[in-house]
Amino acid sequence: MKIAAVCVNVSTKIDTKVFDYHVPPSMEEVLRVGCRVQVPLGSQLCDGFVVDFPNSSEAMNLKEIKDIIDKEPVISQEMVELALWVSAYYLSPLHKILEYILPPYARVQKEKWVKLEDACSLGELTQTLALLDSLLKNIIEALSKGPQKIDKLIKRFGANCNGALEDLQSRGVLNFYWQFTPLGKEKIITCFRAKVNIEEKIAEQLKRAPKQMEVVQYLVTNGPQSKAQLTNILGINNNILAALINKGIIEKYEFREQRLPEVHEEFANNVVLELNNYQKEAIKRINEALDAEIHTTFLIHGITGSGKTEVYLTSINAALKRGRGAILLVPEIALTPQIIGRFKSILGDKVVVLHSNLSQGERLDAWESLRIGQAKVIIGVRSAIFAPVQNLGLIIIDEEHETTYKQSEPEPRYHAREVALKRAQLSNAVLVLGSATPSIESYYFAQKGEYGLIEMPERVTKNSLPDVKVVDLREEFKLGNKSIFSRALSEAITEALNKDEQIILFLNRRGFSTFVLCRECGSPLKCRNCSISLTYHAATLEMKCHYCSYKTRVPPRCPSCGSSFIRYFGTGTQQVEQELKLIWPQAKVTRMDVDTTGNKNAHQNLLAVFKKGESDILVGTQMITKGLDFPNVTLVGVIAADISLNLPDYTSGERTFQLLTQVAGRAGRGAKKGQVIIQTYSPDHYSIEAGKKQDFLQFYQQELAARRVMDYPPFSYLIRILVTDYHEKTVIVYLEAFSEIIKKDFVDNVEILGPAQAPIGKIKNRCRWQIILKGKNLELLKNAALYGLHQTLKGETNKTLRVILDVEPQSIL
Numbered sequence: 001m002k003i004a005a006v007c008v009n010v011s012t013k014i015d016t017k018v019f020d021y022h023v024p025p026s027m028e029e030v031l032r033v034g035c036r037v038q039v040p041l042g043s044q045l046c047d048g049f050v051v052d053f054p055n056s057s058e059a060m061n062l063k064e065i066k067d068i069i070d071k072e073p074v075i076s077q078e079m080v081e082l083a084l085w086v087s088a089y090y091l092s093p094l095h096k097i098l099e100y101i102l103p104p105y106a107r108v109q110k111e112k113w114v115k116l117e118d119a120c121s122l123g124e125l126t127q128t129l130a131l132l133d134s135l136l137k138n139i140i141e142a143l144s145k146g147p148q149k150i151d152k153l154i155k156r157f158g159a160n161c162n163g164a165l166e167d168l169q170s171r172g173v174l175n176f177y178w179q180f181t182p183l184g185k186e187k188i189i190t191c192f193r194a195k196v197n198i199e200e201k202i203a204e205q206l207k208r209a210p211k212q213m214e215v216v217q218y219l220v221t222n223g224p225q226s227k228a229q230l231t232n233i234l235g236i237n238n239n240i241l242a243a244l245i246n247k248g249i250i251e252k253y254e255f256r257e258q259r260l261p262e263v264h265e266e267f268a269n270n271v272v273l274e275l276n277n278y279q280k281e282a283i284k285r286i287n288e289a290l291d292a293e294i295h296t297t298f299l300i301h302g303i304t305g306s307g308k309t310e311v312y313l314t315s316i317n318a319a320l321k322r323g324r325g326a327i328l329l330v331p332e333i334a335l336t337p338q339i340i341g342r343f344k345s346i347l348g349d350k351v352v353v354l355h356s357n358l359s360q361g362e363r364l365d366a367w368e369s370l371r372i373g374q375a376k377v378i379i380g381v382r383s384a385i386f387a388p389v390q391n392l393g394l395i396i397i398d399e400e401h402e403t404t405y406k407q408s409e410p411e412p413r414y415h416a417r418e419v420a421l422k423r424a425q426l427s428n429a430v431l432v433l434g435s436a437t438p439s440i441e442s443y444y445f446a447q448k449g450e451y452g453l454i455e456m457p458e459r460v461t462k463n464s465l466p467d468v469k470v471v472d473l474r475e476e477f478k479l480g481n482k483s484i485f486s487r488a489l490s491e492a493i494t495e496a497l498n499k500d501e502q503i504i505l506f507l508n509r510r511g512f513s514t515f516v517l518c519r520e521c522g523s524p525l526k527c528r529n530c531s532i533s534l535t536y537h538a539a540t541l542e543m544k545c546h547y548c549s550y551k552t553r554v555p556p557r558c559p560s561c562g563s564s565f566i567r568y569f570g571t572g573t574q575q576v577e578q579e580l581k582l583i584w585p586q587a588k589v590t591r592m593d594v595d596t597t598g599n600k601n602a603h604q605n606l607l608a609v610f611k612k613g614e615s616d617i618l619v620g621t622q623m624i625t626k627g628l629d630f631p632n633v634t635l636v637g638v639i640a641a642d643i644s645l646n647l648p649d650y651t652s653g654e655r656t657f658q659l660l661t662q663v664a665g666r667a668g669r670g671a672k673k674g675q676v677i678i679q680t681y682s683p684d685h686y687s688i689e690a691g692k693k694q695d696f697l698q699f700y701q702q703e704l705a706a707r708r709v710m711d712y713p714p715f716s717y718l719i720r721i722l723v724t725d726y727h728e729k730t731v732i733v734y735l736e737a738f739s740e741i742i743k744k745d746f747v748d749n750v751e752i753l754g755p756a757q758a759p760i761g762k763i764k765n766r767c768r769w770q771i772i773l774k775g776k777n778l779e780l781l782k783n784a785a786l787y788g789l790h791q792t793l794k795g796e797t798n799k800t801l802r803v804i805l806d807v808e809p810q811s812i813l
Helices: 077-090 094-100 122-129 134-143 150-157 161-170 200-203 210-222 227-234 238-246 277-292 307-321 331-348 361-371 382-386 415-427 439-449 473-478 486-496 573-583 600-609 652-663 686-693 695-708 728-745 778-795
Strands: 003-008 018-022 037-043 044-052 108-116 174-182 187-194 248-255 296-302 324-331 351-354 376-379 390-398 432-435 454-455 467-472 502-506 514-518 535-537 542-544 551-553 568-569 591-592 617-620 633-638 675-680 718-727 752-761 766-775 802-807
Touching: 003 037, 003 094, 003 331, 003 766, 018 037, 018 778, 037 591, 037 802, 044 077, 044 094, 044 174, 044 248, 077 415, 108 134, 108 150, 108 238, 122 415, 134 150, 134 161, 150 161, 161 174, 187 227, 210 227, 238 248, 277 307, 277 454, 296 718, 307 324, 307 331, 307 390, 307 432, 324 382, 324 415, 324 535, 331 351, 331 376, 351 361, 376 382, 382 415, 390 415, 390 467, 415 432, 432 591, 439 502, 439 695, 467 473, 467 686, 467 752, 473 675, 486 502, 486 633, 486 675, 502 652, 535 766, 573 591, 633 652, 633 695, 633 766, 633 778, 652 686, 652 695, 652 752, 728 752, 728 778, 766 778, 778 802
Parallel strands: 296 432, 296 454, 324 376, 324 390, 351 376, 390 432, 467 675, 502 617, 502 633, 591 617, 633 675
Antiparallel strands: 003 018, 003 044, 037 044, 108 174, 187 248, 514 568, 535 542, 542 551, 718 766, 718 802, 752 766
16 A cells, blocks of 8 residues: 655654555545645544655554545645755754745635534434433534534533533544635636627617616726626626626626735836946856756855846846746845836736735735746745745845844744755756845855855946945044934935935834933833833834833833933934934935834835935835935935944844945945945944945955854854743753753764853743854754754653754844
């Protein structure tokens, strides 16, 4: 009998299991890899994914698969293979990965039902139940009317219903089963069209039915119409339409409407641009790799404004002409309006978009359009790397250095760049990584020859990079300037406004004040659930925690000492916006941060306002630092460059340089010269000095030297073991035991950093401690992490303890 390997959804603290099952003869012809099935596991039925058909099994007495949920595979064999790799590489449960990449149309709501066994005789049951209690009798009577949801029975008969149902099941009276209801549905539109022209005989036939005649005239004149359109415009009812159908004058038909996200007209751009020599050379190398149909990886290091987007567009067009599909990943939803506007203007309906701000229906239609080959290109954030692009030939990751490409919560904790590399290998596709500030690791691999390096050192407009001035805020304070804005930045803002030029101001903190402090005892007002300060939001007069969403009003007195001397410290985007309006009341200010972009289409609507020139100043967090192209922006101001620099993370210098260089690149992209003003308390730090010069190589050499001394990536690998629980002692005891196991068995090959409290020691009332495993061999590190996990969780009964393995973490906060 045929054997199927099924990944079953029975998560434990260690992993998710794959079990072997016999395939019933009736299923052998239809069951394929990627189908979901129901299988027995212990005394219950579980759902799972078929991931393989092994020739043999080491298990004895295999059980049979009970049912097939999907008639067709919901995940292709190629994507199952990719999921297996992601599971092994990131030590993530396979079932969580398969659920994560499940297409929208296949996502289901799982509900438990119960029904009477077919063989049961209701009369005999009623007589038997006369000797039993009334609850069993009531349940049987309810089920005699047909299957029932378990939840409804419990709601009707109370919590004791569970025990009664189990009793009846043990007697063979009833049976439990799962029902799966799709969460996403295709949008089917009912339409009508005229079958005849308005001839004399039709007019005569409908002489006594003026409303019917009106419908026919409208359909002949305007073409097919939906039922909703006819009802709204003509005010007709179903009887009129039914009468015309019966007379054979009109016909009804249905079609699937594709729900596409709106692209603001401001971002439509079909202008054919002339490429410079650097762009032509980049495209030539990518085309040669496409022709070879062998996996190749390129790193495009192009300064801001060097025309990387046109290289992407031309390369994707080249892939399409060769019959191959393409994926373009962007790090932020904020980047999609401009890119989608440009790509759709050139490639039309071959392009779809995928990100979290789309509706369920829009995601479903985009996914389905790719699956059937109607669309060939997807633009999206990191999850789009799993999209079902047919005959994939090209993957492009824009701003490849961005940390948003690494998923941290929830599982799977994958990096889209590494997954893209594996998927490109599986598909013999070309992978292109692009950035003005490549990650240290990517540029290091390019220098070693593992990636092909493409340099684009000139702006396409022939303009030079903007002039950059660094302002020492310590000196500003000595001179008595306590404003958010240095004198240099204030003068530059005034000058730009007088010239009707636009301004971008960057601050990587949302809110009004970054913390609220008692001036008498010095205690900051902290979140009651997390070990971080609350952020004050002036718009709602509330203090909010940006980790657990706890919010409260500012107390009249300090909770610690009772003092009334409460003061707001620090600066957030809301406060910058307010100060701008006070100092430059004539200026129109737009703010972009998490608080202003929560609604659908908010990103593109705010950017469209700025692009049209209806706003003078754009204030925002990191979502405005990259990819945006506004020719009239001549001034960029960085309010506080030290925010990312002072984070307790080995990548803080790299993040600071990248942010400064990227946001500086928004200035002077048109015909006018740009300038950038960076405000900082650390003007001598090498990342800020290199950012001032916009000199990537200078920064890369200094950062790489520091990494080599400290033996951090790319010279080593890291795995973070983060443990959380409501009781700190539980966490510490667990990590100490974990650490001792690793020291005992892997002491020569694994360096252990910790145990130590995480930089953010508590979130949502859960205490957070961690250890970092560091070593030269990633497979050995993973073996050590898994071994420590299995040993420490063996026999563990604490249900609140949570252990997180993060392979190659992007942050240790």
